[in-house]
Amino acid sequence: MKRSLGLLLATSLIATSLVGCGESSSSESAQTAGNGDVIKIGVFEPKTGENGSGGAQEELGIEFAHSVRPTVTVDGKEYTIELDWQDNQSDKTVAATAAQKLISDGCVGVIGGYGSGTCIAAGSYFSDAMIPAIGTSCTNTNVTLGNDYYFRVCYLDPFQGTVMADWAIEQGYTEIAIIDNIGNEYTSGLVQTFKDEYEAKGGTIVTAETFQTNESDFKAILTNIKNSGVKAIFAPTDYVYAPLLLNQAADLGLEVQWIAGDTWNNPVLTEDAGDNAEGVVLDCFYAEGGNEEFDAAFKEWINSESKYLEANLGTDNIIGNQAMCYDAYMVMCNAIESANSLEGTAIRDALASITVEDGVIGGTVVFDENGDAKKNTTYVLEVKDKAFTFVEEVTHGE
Incomplete structure (x- = not known):
């Protein structure tokens, strides 16, 4: 399914609720994915530890994307997306625990994250649970290798x-x-x-x-x-x-x-x-000026609340990872709607065959047989x- 960036950004102007940066949505709601009108998408990022600042930058990209597109429609029913934030603490052992928490919370898909090592550590848990994950900036080849449920939007x-x-x-x-x-x-x-x-x-x-x-x-x-x-x-x-x-x-x-x-x-x-x-x-992955519409909307959003600006270290400059996080979120939403299902296997199959041209920043997203985005530009x-x-x-x- 294609959606123009302009339409999505216009939609963001009427979005009325955002998950606070760094807050755990899972602690605020006992609903599991698909229960009622809410589904959960997990966010697997380091809030703390060595890569904490990198994780914070990426979370802003995901949260902005969520503000732009807070819902998906499956089988004629509109679902509100709830972001389930889990901190992998930049640690491979904790990464496994964070992955299992996202699984037990009933997330239909996962986005993240910053740091190839933690993504590799979590990958088998997502695969075993048949929950698709989309990597944002994890560039090591082993993240997706041999894992049918891990994809990524960045280059390698x-x-x-x-x-x-x-x-x-x-x-x-x-x-x-x-x-x-x-x-x-x-x-x-x-x-x-x-x-x-x-x-x-x-x-x-x-x-x-x-x-x-x-x-x-x-x-x-x-x-x-x-x-x-x-x-x-x-x-x-x-x-x-x-x-x-x-x-x-x-x-x-x-x-x-x-x-x-x-x-x-x-x-x-x-x-x-x-x-x-x-x-x-x-x-x-992305340089400011590559998409002026996106740049302007992201900067306006960053400056809209002090907590966003603070998380971005006091600047509204855009880094490449944030564009990749925006794309990962949008691709996940497209896959859910393309699958017309909340089942992990169906969403995974949709990802494997999807082509997303509109509404993404880093160029058309098509995955190869390993789940890696076919990208040749930096x-x-x-x-x-x-x-x-x-x-x-x-x-x-x-």
């Missing part, structure tokens, strides 16, 4: 790793250092795909540095990089490490071109690193004057 690490490796070579950085977070599926997967493409194009990895999750002192590895003499670093870490790396590098007098992945597209980067973030280059951004500025749109492959 092999794609963005290839794009950023090509960009580095094109800019003349034929020697580079890389920084890997051991045990982090996102970082390690992206490092490997970057390395493969970079070396295939004639580049040399001069030094490969690693660190453990929750480390905060990077002076030793940054000193190694400084001594290597490279002019660029590829560091696709989670955003929480970005200011630490940049600030400590500045303290050491290490002046290089920093290259990162989509996770650095977070206001924490510019907020905590300040001038030290200037010149950082990264890729992201946006390269550079930090200038403490803001993410558009550099170029890159299309790679078919």
Whole structure:
């Protein structure tokens, strides 16, 4: 089913109730999905822990989408959508518990989330319960691999790793250092795909540095990089490490071109690193200006209540993850209506064959046999004057 973005945004003007950001809908209602006129869609995100800020950014995208489209129609009956927010705490063990809670709450589908590791940990629970999930920014290939019930609207690490490796070579950085977070599926997967493409194009990895999750002192590895003499670093870490790396590098007098992945597209980067973030280059899922109608509506919504603005770290800037969350929510709604059913298997089957062109921001959504969105476009951004500025749109492959 297609719906124009304009129609959906117009609908949002008459929406009268929103689930508060960070509140648990499941604690406010004892109704199970499909009971009465209410169905539940689960939100699987980190509210706390290492990725808490990333989860908060994504929740805004989902909540905005919910304000735009608060209902679905199934078999001629209109159902109000209730968002069931569950915090996976950026932890793989807690992720399993959060997934089971969404299942026991009777959610007809799940959206999320930020962090590939937690999504991988939750995936088998959704599959076993036959509840479809749509990933928002979880780019590691293993999220959907072998799981018929996990889909995603974002591109994958092999794609963005290839794009950023090509960009580095094109800019003349034929020697580079890389920084890997051991045990982090996102970082390690992206490092490997970057390395493969970079070396295939004639580049040399001069030094490969690693660190453990929750480390905060990077002076030793940054000193190694400084001594290597490279002019660029590829560091696709989670955003929480970005200011630490940049600030400590500045303290050491290490002046290089920093290259990162989509996770650095977070206001924490510019907020905590300040001038030290200037010149950082990264890729992201969506860049402001890509859809002016969406941009204007999202900014108006963010500024409508102080809690939204506060959750977005005091700015109405849009990051790529928020557009992906908007799309994931809209695709889930389309699948429910296309299936004309509240049964998980029917919704899953609808997702597998769906094509969503209107009402989504990141381009037409069609899933391949693995449940991955067929996407071949990313946006390269550079930090200038403490803001993410558009550099170029890159299309790679078919």
